[in-house]
Amino acid sequence: MARKKIALIGGGQIGGVLAQLAALRELGDVVLFDIVEGLPQGKCLDIAEASPVDGFDVCLKGTNTYEDIAGSDVVIVTAGLPRKPGMSRDDLIDVNSKIMTSVAEGIKAHAPNSFVIVISNPLDAMVTLCQKVTGFPHNRVIGQAGVLDSARFKAFIAWELGVSVKDVNAMTLGGHGDDMVPLVRYASVNGIPVLELLERKYNDKAKAKEVMDAMVKRTRGAGGEVVALLKTGSAFYSPASSAIAMAESILRDQKRVLPTCAYLNGEFGVKGFYVGVPCVLGAGGVEQILQFELDAEEQAMMDKSVAAVKELVAILK
Numbered sequence: 001m002a003r004k005k006i007a008l009i010g011g012g013q014i015g016g017v018l019a020q021l022a023a024l025r026e027l028g029d030v031v032l033f034d035i036v037e038g039l040p041q042g043k044c045l046d047i048a049e050a051s052p053v054d055g056f057d058v059c060l061k062g063t064n065t066y067e068d069i070a071g072s073d074v075v076i077v078t079a080g081l082p083r084k085p086g087m088s089r090d091d092l093i094d095v096n097s098k099i100m101t102s103v104a105e106g107i108k109a110h111a112p113n114s115f116v117i118v119i120s121n122p123l124d125a126m127v128t129l130c131q132k133v134t135g136f137p138h139n140r141v142i143g144q145a146g147v148l149d150s151a152r153f154k155a156f157i158a159w160e161l162g163v164s165v166k167d168v169n170a171m172t173l174g175g176h177g178d179d180m181v182p183l184v185r186y187a188s189v190n191g192i193p194v195l196e197l198l199e200r201k202y203n204d205k206a207k208a209k210e211v212m213d214a215m216v217k218r219t220r221g222a223g224g225e226v227v228a229l230l231k232t233g234s235a236f237y238s239p240a241s242s243a244i245a246m247a248e249s250i251l252r253d254q255k256r257v258l259p260t261c262a263y264l265n266g267e268f269g270v271k272g273f274y275v276g277v278p279c280v281l282g283a284g285g286v287e288q289i290l291q292f293e294l295d296a297e298e299q300a301m302m303d304k305s306v307a308a309v310k311e312l313v314a315i316l317k
Protein backbone atom coordinates (compact mmCIF):
# COMPACT_ATOMS: atom_id res chain seq x y z
CA MET A 1 0.00 0.00 0.00
CA ALA A 2 1.29 3.44 -0.89
CA ARG A 3 2.13 5.75 1.95
CA LYS A 4 -0.35 8.44 2.88
CA LYS A 5 0.48 11.97 1.83
CA ILE A 6 0.05 15.13 3.86
CA ALA A 7 0.30 18.59 2.33
CA LEU A 8 0.97 21.57 4.57
CA ILE A 9 0.10 24.94 3.04
CA GLY A 10 2.11 27.60 4.82
CA GLY A 11 5.65 26.87 5.90
CA GLY A 12 5.91 29.37 8.72
CA GLN A 13 6.01 28.73 12.45
CA ILE A 14 3.10 26.30 12.63
CA GLY A 15 3.87 24.74 9.24
CA GLY A 16 7.39 23.80 10.30
CA VAL A 17 6.24 22.13 13.51
CA LEU A 18 3.46 20.34 11.62
CA ALA A 19 6.03 18.92 9.20
CA GLN A 20 8.24 17.71 12.03
CA LEU A 21 5.37 16.13 13.98
CA ALA A 22 3.91 14.44 10.87
CA ALA A 23 7.35 12.99 10.13
CA LEU A 24 8.04 11.88 13.72
CA ARG A 25 4.68 10.07 13.80
CA GLU A 26 5.20 8.67 10.29
CA LEU A 27 1.73 9.83 9.29
CA GLY A 28 2.87 9.80 5.67
CA ASP A 29 5.03 11.66 3.18
CA VAL A 30 5.03 15.39 3.75
CA VAL A 31 4.85 18.25 1.27
CA LEU A 32 5.42 21.70 2.72
CA PHE A 33 4.23 24.58 0.52
CA ASP A 34 4.97 28.28 0.90
CA ILE A 35 5.15 31.28 -1.41
CA VAL A 36 8.54 32.22 0.04
CA GLU A 37 11.26 30.56 -2.02
CA GLY A 38 13.66 28.40 -0.07
CA LEU A 39 11.72 28.50 3.22
CA PRO A 40 9.81 25.21 2.84
CA GLN A 41 12.76 23.57 1.09
CA GLY A 42 15.11 24.57 3.90
CA LYS A 43 12.76 23.40 6.65
CA CYS A 44 12.13 20.06 4.96
CA LEU A 45 15.84 19.46 4.39
CA ASP A 46 16.54 20.31 8.03
CA ILE A 47 13.83 17.93 9.32
CA ALA A 48 14.81 15.17 6.88
CA GLU A 49 18.39 15.33 8.11
CA ALA A 50 17.12 14.47 11.58
CA SER A 51 15.48 11.28 10.29
CA PRO A 52 18.51 9.03 10.93
CA VAL A 53 18.56 10.30 14.52
CA ASP A 54 14.84 10.02 15.17
CA GLY A 55 14.38 7.01 12.90
CA PHE A 56 11.44 8.05 10.76
CA ASP A 57 10.96 6.80 7.23
CA VAL A 58 9.03 9.41 5.32
CA CYS A 59 9.85 11.73 2.42
CA LEU A 60 9.73 15.47 3.04
CA LYS A 61 9.52 17.89 0.16
CA GLY A 62 9.49 21.67 0.33
CA THR A 63 7.88 23.42 -2.62
CA ASN A 64 6.56 26.66 -4.09
CA THR A 65 4.29 24.99 -6.64
CA TYR A 66 0.84 23.53 -6.05
CA GLU A 67 1.44 20.65 -8.48
CA ASP A 68 3.44 18.97 -5.71
CA ILE A 69 0.40 18.56 -3.44
CA ALA A 70 -1.29 16.25 -5.98
CA GLY A 71 -2.60 13.06 -4.41
CA SER A 72 -2.61 14.41 -0.85
CA ASP A 73 -4.92 12.63 1.57
CA VAL A 74 -4.94 15.46 4.10
CA VAL A 75 -4.11 19.14 3.59
CA ILE A 76 -3.48 21.38 6.59
CA VAL A 77 -3.63 25.13 5.96
CA THR A 78 -1.68 27.64 8.02
CA ALA A 79 -1.06 30.19 5.26
CA GLY A 80 -1.81 33.67 6.48
CA LEU A 81 -0.61 36.29 8.90
CA PRO A 82 -0.51 35.64 12.64
CA ARG A 83 -1.57 38.25 15.19
CA LYS A 84 0.65 40.80 16.85
CA PRO A 85 0.18 42.00 20.44
CA GLY A 86 -3.06 43.93 20.85
CA MET A 87 -4.69 42.37 17.79
CA SER A 88 -7.69 40.07 17.90
CA ARG A 89 -7.94 37.11 15.56
CA ASP A 90 -10.74 38.96 13.78
CA ASP A 91 -8.38 41.78 12.80
CA LEU A 92 -6.76 39.36 10.35
CA ILE A 93 -9.86 38.77 8.25
CA ASP A 94 -9.12 41.05 5.28
CA VAL A 95 -5.59 39.97 4.60
CA ASN A 96 -6.12 36.31 5.39
CA SER A 97 -9.29 36.06 3.26
CA LYS A 98 -7.27 36.92 0.17
CA ILE A 99 -4.61 34.38 1.07
CA MET A 100 -7.21 31.70 1.88
CA THR A 101 -8.97 32.22 -1.45
CA SER A 102 -5.77 31.56 -3.42
CA VAL A 103 -4.87 28.60 -1.21
CA ALA A 104 -8.33 27.03 -1.56
CA GLU A 105 -8.14 27.42 -5.34
CA GLY A 106 -4.79 25.61 -5.30
CA ILE A 107 -6.20 22.78 -3.20
CA LYS A 108 -9.29 22.47 -5.38
CA ALA A 109 -7.19 22.24 -8.52
CA HIS A 110 -4.49 19.90 -7.26
CA ALA A 111 -5.82 17.85 -4.33
CA PRO A 112 -9.53 17.54 -5.12
CA ASN A 113 -10.04 14.41 -3.03
CA SER A 114 -8.28 15.60 0.11
CA PHE A 115 -9.55 16.29 3.61
CA VAL A 116 -8.73 19.86 4.59
CA ILE A 117 -7.94 21.09 8.10
CA VAL A 118 -7.73 24.88 8.40
CA ILE A 119 -5.74 26.57 11.16
CA SER A 120 -5.46 30.12 9.73
CA ASN A 121 -7.32 32.81 11.65
CA PRO A 122 -9.95 34.05 12.13
CA LEU A 123 -10.63 30.34 12.14
CA ASP A 124 -14.38 29.97 11.77
CA ALA A 125 -14.49 32.45 8.88
CA MET A 126 -11.44 30.95 7.15
CA VAL A 127 -12.94 27.42 7.24
CA THR A 128 -16.20 28.79 5.82
CA LEU A 129 -14.31 30.51 3.01
CA CYS A 130 -12.15 27.47 2.29
CA GLN A 131 -15.20 25.23 1.92
CA LYS A 132 -16.96 27.76 -0.33
CA VAL A 133 -13.99 28.16 -2.67
CA THR A 134 -13.10 24.47 -2.87
CA GLY A 135 -16.73 23.38 -3.06
CA PHE A 136 -15.70 20.21 -1.20
CA PRO A 137 -18.37 18.45 0.87
CA HIS A 138 -18.62 19.84 4.40
CA ASN A 139 -17.40 16.60 5.99
CA ARG A 140 -14.05 17.11 4.20
CA VAL A 141 -13.36 20.71 5.24
CA ILE A 142 -12.91 21.38 8.95
CA GLY A 143 -11.05 23.69 11.28
CA GLN A 144 -8.71 23.25 14.20
CA ALA A 145 -9.50 25.35 17.21
CA GLY A 146 -11.35 23.28 19.79
CA VAL A 147 -8.64 20.68 20.30
CA LEU A 148 -6.28 23.48 21.28
CA ASP A 149 -8.77 25.52 23.30
CA SER A 150 -9.74 22.35 25.16
CA ALA A 151 -6.09 21.39 25.68
CA ARG A 152 -5.44 24.76 27.26
CA PHE A 153 -8.47 24.36 29.54
CA LYS A 154 -7.31 20.85 30.49
CA ALA A 155 -3.78 22.05 31.19
CA PHE A 156 -4.98 24.82 33.54
CA ILE A 157 -7.20 22.33 35.40
CA ALA A 158 -4.36 19.81 35.74
CA TRP A 159 -1.96 22.46 37.04
CA GLU A 160 -4.54 23.78 39.52
CA LEU A 161 -5.37 20.33 40.91
CA GLY A 162 -1.85 18.89 40.74
CA VAL A 163 -2.93 15.92 38.63
CA SER A 164 -1.70 14.52 35.34
CA VAL A 165 -3.03 16.19 32.20
CA LYS A 166 -3.78 12.66 30.98
CA ASP A 167 -6.54 12.26 33.55
CA VAL A 168 -8.31 15.55 32.84
CA ASN A 169 -11.21 15.65 30.45
CA ALA A 170 -12.66 18.97 29.38
CA MET A 171 -13.95 20.61 26.26
CA THR A 172 -14.72 23.95 24.72
CA LEU A 173 -17.47 24.58 22.19
CA GLY A 174 -18.32 27.45 19.90
CA GLY A 175 -16.21 29.82 17.84
CA HIS A 176 -12.46 30.32 18.21
CA GLY A 177 -12.78 33.73 19.79
CA ASP A 178 -13.17 35.47 23.12
CA ASP A 179 -16.70 34.10 23.42
CA MET A 180 -15.74 30.42 23.16
CA VAL A 181 -17.59 28.15 25.60
CA PRO A 182 -15.44 26.13 28.03
CA LEU A 183 -17.86 23.55 29.47
CA VAL A 184 -17.43 23.70 33.23
CA ARG A 185 -20.18 21.21 34.04
CA TYR A 186 -18.58 18.44 31.98
CA ALA A 187 -14.96 19.07 33.08
CA SER A 188 -13.74 16.08 35.05
CA VAL A 189 -10.78 14.18 36.42
CA ASN A 190 -11.46 10.61 35.36
CA GLY A 191 -15.17 11.37 35.60
CA ILE A 192 -15.06 13.25 38.92
CA PRO A 193 -16.42 16.76 38.39
CA VAL A 194 -13.64 19.35 38.59
CA LEU A 195 -15.92 21.73 40.49
CA GLU A 196 -16.40 19.13 43.23
CA LEU A 197 -12.64 18.60 43.48
CA LEU A 198 -12.12 22.36 43.75
CA GLU A 199 -14.78 22.62 46.45
CA ARG A 200 -13.02 19.91 48.44
CA LYS A 201 -9.61 21.48 47.87
CA TYR A 202 -10.72 24.91 49.13
CA ASN A 203 -13.53 23.73 51.39
CA ASP A 204 -15.40 26.75 50.07
CA LYS A 205 -17.94 26.80 47.24
CA ALA A 206 -17.47 30.47 46.42
CA LYS A 207 -13.70 30.12 46.21
CA ALA A 208 -14.04 27.02 44.01
CA LYS A 209 -16.26 28.96 41.61
CA GLU A 210 -13.83 31.87 41.60
CA VAL A 211 -10.94 29.55 40.70
CA MET A 212 -12.98 27.87 37.97
CA ASP A 213 -14.07 31.24 36.56
CA ALA A 214 -10.43 32.32 36.41
CA MET A 215 -9.51 29.15 34.48
CA VAL A 216 -12.36 29.76 32.04
CA LYS A 217 -11.19 33.34 31.54
CA ARG A 218 -7.60 32.25 31.03
CA THR A 219 -8.72 29.64 28.49
CA ARG A 220 -10.62 32.26 26.50
CA GLY A 221 -7.60 34.54 26.46
CA ALA A 222 -4.91 31.86 26.22
CA GLY A 223 -3.94 32.59 22.62
CA GLY A 224 -3.52 36.26 23.47
CA GLU A 225 -1.43 35.38 26.52
CA VAL A 226 1.10 33.64 24.25
CA VAL A 227 1.00 36.48 21.69
CA ALA A 228 1.74 39.03 24.43
CA LEU A 229 4.78 37.01 25.54
CA LEU A 230 6.16 36.22 22.08
CA LYS A 231 5.53 39.73 20.73
CA THR A 232 6.41 38.65 17.17
CA GLY A 233 3.75 36.06 16.39
CA SER A 234 1.24 33.66 17.86
CA ALA A 235 1.28 30.18 19.38
CA PHE A 236 2.71 27.51 17.11
CA TYR A 237 3.67 24.36 19.00
CA SER A 238 0.22 23.71 20.46
CA PRO A 239 -1.80 24.52 17.32
CA ALA A 240 0.44 22.15 15.36
CA SER A 241 0.04 19.32 17.90
CA SER A 242 -3.72 19.83 17.86
CA ALA A 243 -4.08 19.70 14.08
CA ILE A 244 -1.85 16.62 13.92
CA ALA A 245 -4.20 14.82 16.34
CA MET A 246 -7.07 15.60 13.97
CA ALA A 247 -5.12 14.54 10.86
CA GLU A 248 -4.04 11.33 12.57
CA SER A 249 -7.60 10.45 13.53
CA ILE A 250 -8.64 10.82 9.88
CA LEU A 251 -5.62 9.11 8.32
CA ARG A 252 -5.68 6.18 10.76
CA ASP A 253 -9.48 6.05 11.00
CA GLN A 254 -9.22 6.35 14.78
CA LYS A 255 -12.73 7.76 15.22
CA ARG A 256 -11.55 10.01 18.01
CA VAL A 257 -14.05 12.44 19.48
CA LEU A 258 -12.39 15.81 18.96
CA PRO A 259 -13.84 19.30 19.27
CA THR A 260 -13.82 20.39 15.63
CA CYS A 261 -14.93 23.44 13.73
CA ALA A 262 -17.57 21.67 11.65
CA TYR A 263 -20.52 22.65 9.50
CA LEU A 264 -23.76 22.46 11.46
CA ASN A 265 -27.12 21.59 10.03
CA GLY A 266 -29.36 22.29 13.01
CA GLU A 267 -27.17 20.69 15.69
CA PHE A 268 -26.99 22.78 18.89
CA GLY A 269 -29.60 25.06 17.28
CA VAL A 270 -27.18 26.21 14.56
CA LYS A 271 -27.91 25.86 10.87
CA GLY A 272 -25.61 26.66 7.99
CA PHE A 273 -22.53 27.79 9.91
CA TYR A 274 -19.15 26.40 10.91
CA VAL A 275 -18.82 26.24 14.71
CA GLY A 276 -16.79 24.16 17.18
CA VAL A 277 -18.56 21.00 18.38
CA PRO A 278 -17.50 17.45 19.32
CA CYS A 279 -17.08 15.34 16.20
CA VAL A 280 -16.06 11.78 15.42
CA LEU A 281 -13.14 12.09 13.01
CA GLY A 282 -12.31 9.05 10.90
CA ALA A 283 -11.65 7.92 7.36
CA GLY A 284 -14.83 9.73 6.30
CA GLY A 285 -13.71 13.03 7.83
CA VAL A 286 -16.53 14.27 10.07
CA GLU A 287 -18.39 10.99 10.55
CA GLN A 288 -20.68 12.14 13.36
CA ILE A 289 -21.45 15.27 15.30
CA LEU A 290 -22.13 14.34 18.90
CA GLN A 291 -25.03 16.32 20.27
CA PHE A 292 -25.90 16.58 23.93
CA GLU A 293 -27.99 18.69 26.26
CA LEU A 294 -26.76 22.16 27.14
CA ASP A 295 -28.33 23.89 30.12
CA ALA A 296 -29.79 27.38 29.71
CA GLU A 297 -26.58 29.17 30.70
CA GLU A 298 -24.41 27.03 28.39
CA GLN A 299 -26.83 27.47 25.49
CA ALA A 300 -26.81 31.24 26.04
CA MET A 301 -23.01 31.27 25.89
CA MET A 302 -23.11 29.10 22.77
CA ASP A 303 -25.62 31.45 21.14
CA LYS A 304 -23.38 34.44 21.93
CA SER A 305 -20.36 32.69 20.45
CA VAL A 306 -22.30 31.68 17.33
CA ALA A 307 -23.51 35.27 16.93
CA ALA A 308 -19.87 36.41 16.87
CA VAL A 309 -19.08 33.79 14.21
CA LYS A 310 -22.04 34.97 12.12
CA GLU A 311 -20.82 38.57 12.31
CA LEU A 312 -17.41 37.54 11.03
CA VAL A 313 -18.82 35.43 8.23
CA ALA A 314 -20.98 38.40 7.21
CA ILE A 315 -17.78 40.44 6.70
CA LEU A 316 -16.63 37.78 4.20
CA LYS A 317 -19.61 38.55 2.02
Ligand code: APR
Pocket residue numbers: 009010011012013014015033034035036039078079080081082083092096099102103119120121122233234235236239
Ligand atom coordinates in the same frame (compact mmCIF):
# COMPACT_ATOMS: atom_id res chain seq x y z
N1 APR B 1 0.16 30.89 0.14
C1 APR B 1 0.90 30.09 0.93
N2 APR B 1 1.55 30.52 2.02
C2 APR B 1 1.43 31.81 2.32
C3 APR B 1 0.65 32.71 1.56
C4 APR B 1 0.00 32.18 0.42
N3 APR B 1 -0.76 32.96 -0.36
N4 APR B 1 0.74 33.92 2.13
C5 APR B 1 1.52 33.81 3.20
N5 APR B 1 1.95 32.54 3.32
C6 APR B 1 2.85 31.95 4.30
C7 APR B 1 3.92 32.91 4.79
O1 APR B 1 4.97 33.01 3.84
C8 APR B 1 4.36 32.25 6.09
O2 APR B 1 5.48 31.41 5.90
O3 APR B 1 2.14 31.60 5.48
C9 APR B 1 3.13 31.40 6.51
C10 APR B 1 2.54 31.79 7.84
O4 APR B 1 3.49 31.53 8.80
P1 APR B 1 3.70 32.47 10.08
O5 APR B 1 3.71 33.89 9.65
O6 APR B 1 4.90 31.95 10.80
O7 APR B 1 2.38 32.23 10.92
P2 APR B 1 2.00 30.99 11.87
O8 APR B 1 2.41 31.30 13.26
O9 APR B 1 2.45 29.72 11.26
O10 APR B 1 0.40 31.09 11.84
C11 APR B 1 -0.30 30.88 10.64
O11 APR B 1 -2.31 30.20 11.78
O12 APR B 1 -2.91 30.24 14.04
C12 APR B 1 -3.00 30.89 12.80
O13 APR B 1 -3.29 33.19 13.42
C13 APR B 1 -2.40 32.26 12.84
O14 APR B 1 -3.33 32.98 10.76
C14 APR B 1 -2.14 32.52 11.38
C15 APR B 1 -1.78 31.13 10.84
